[in-house]
Amino acid sequence: MAELLRFEHVEISYGGESVVHDVSFSVKPGEILGLVGESGSGKSTLMKSAIGLLGNNGLVTRGDILFEGKNIPDLSEKELRKIRGARMGMIFQDAGASLCPIRTIGEQIYESMSAHRKISRQDARNQALALFDKLHFKDGKRIWDSYPFELSGGMNQRAGIAIAMLMQPAVLLADEPTSALDVAVQKQVVEEMKQLRDLFGTAILLVTHDIGVVSAMADTVLVLKDGYQVEYGPARQVLEHPMHEYTRKLLAAVPKLRRA
């Protein structure tokens, strides 16, 4: 299948100092790519560059980021706005914090959908409730009417992912989407993201430091260290037969549970 998103020898600098060096990978529709590495390795920077959110200081200094035939670093802010949310969804570590605290989840869903296309409040609600239903949210109507603070951290995160998916983006950028969650909720969110991939064929760029989450979700894995790509390949191969010394060290450092 054709590639959806492609990084070609990308170098990214902040304030003139390069922090990501020569990273290349590509993602096909429906593929889940796990970006792993320690804090400061450049995972989140790569993710931000895919959607043109590097900020005033950040710059793609070399290489191309091709998405649906366009080169992201060359696009104007106006063109990027059409892509963000609609073609590329985003979900961060704490969805509760990225929701507006003084408006209900429903209002915010309606707002984000009507920013991209003409839609009535009723249609937005129907579509949202249908998706909540597919994800087996208990009492979707209550969630629609709730303020973020009335929901648990886990429920906010699940709602955030559902909101990002309502526009049926081609790519979902997920930055540590389960890191703030308890294991039980974490498992549920992982299952739901996989279900959404199956449902819509969405590709997912997953940034996480949790190797457990990567092995449960990712098709391909890219390992970053100090901004350099040290290993890239099919998840099973990278996780079970790591070639690079650093990947081995990283995997060996993960505490593993022994069970009877």
Added chain:
Amino acid sequence: MEPILQVSGLTKTFHANGKPDFTAVDQVSFLLYPGETVGIVGESGCGKSTLAKLLCRLLDVTEGTIRLCGQDITKARDRELFGAYRNIQMVFQDPLTSFDPRRTLGDGIGESLRNAGVSKTERERRVVELLEQCGLSETFAGRYPHEVSGGQCQRAAIARALAIKPKLLLCDEATSALDVTVQQQIMELLKELREKEKLSYLFICHNLALVQSFCDRVLVMHEGKIVEEGTTDQVIFYPQSDYTKILLDSIL
């Protein structure tokens, strides 16, 4: 053998205006013997950290008793509480915020020694010794918390906790904010200290695999209560309570 820590019927109820009372820790009892490492696991909000704060008297106890090295410290204050802190020290999740940002790591590490009346030259010698014991060079004594990495700062926090030579170290998610590679190094350090200093640990952690690799016994907390207790392998291999089973099955 006399237990180091003897907790019985410990309860903490929070009162808030206009809201029903909330019991965060509910009738918790357990013993911890010298040289033993006990883990406490459970999901966020189960009362792990409230329990930790009660044990080191950062929160007042509603009901129950805490005995540390044979002494009842449930209501200890001032000089008495001061004495208790010679036996129990804490390491918290976020090393950066547990140091005074305006003072050097060396100052922070030496504070308990200064309180104990140790002279300046002796203090400086001990701080260097403690830093080295925790894998940091002496230059770290002059650095400020924001000038070091999270892992280095946590090493300094451990050095600080060890300064007064406590018998029991209470670690509340001490490695949760760190990368796995750094986490591994800190765990090695804690294991080494257990051997060399004959420390006992109360190790609060939500990561069961980490608890399994470090603890002799484990307590499983759920909604403020201890729902299961046993040797680590016994609890993980043959969980008895439904909650422990759910917790184990959720691990990816």
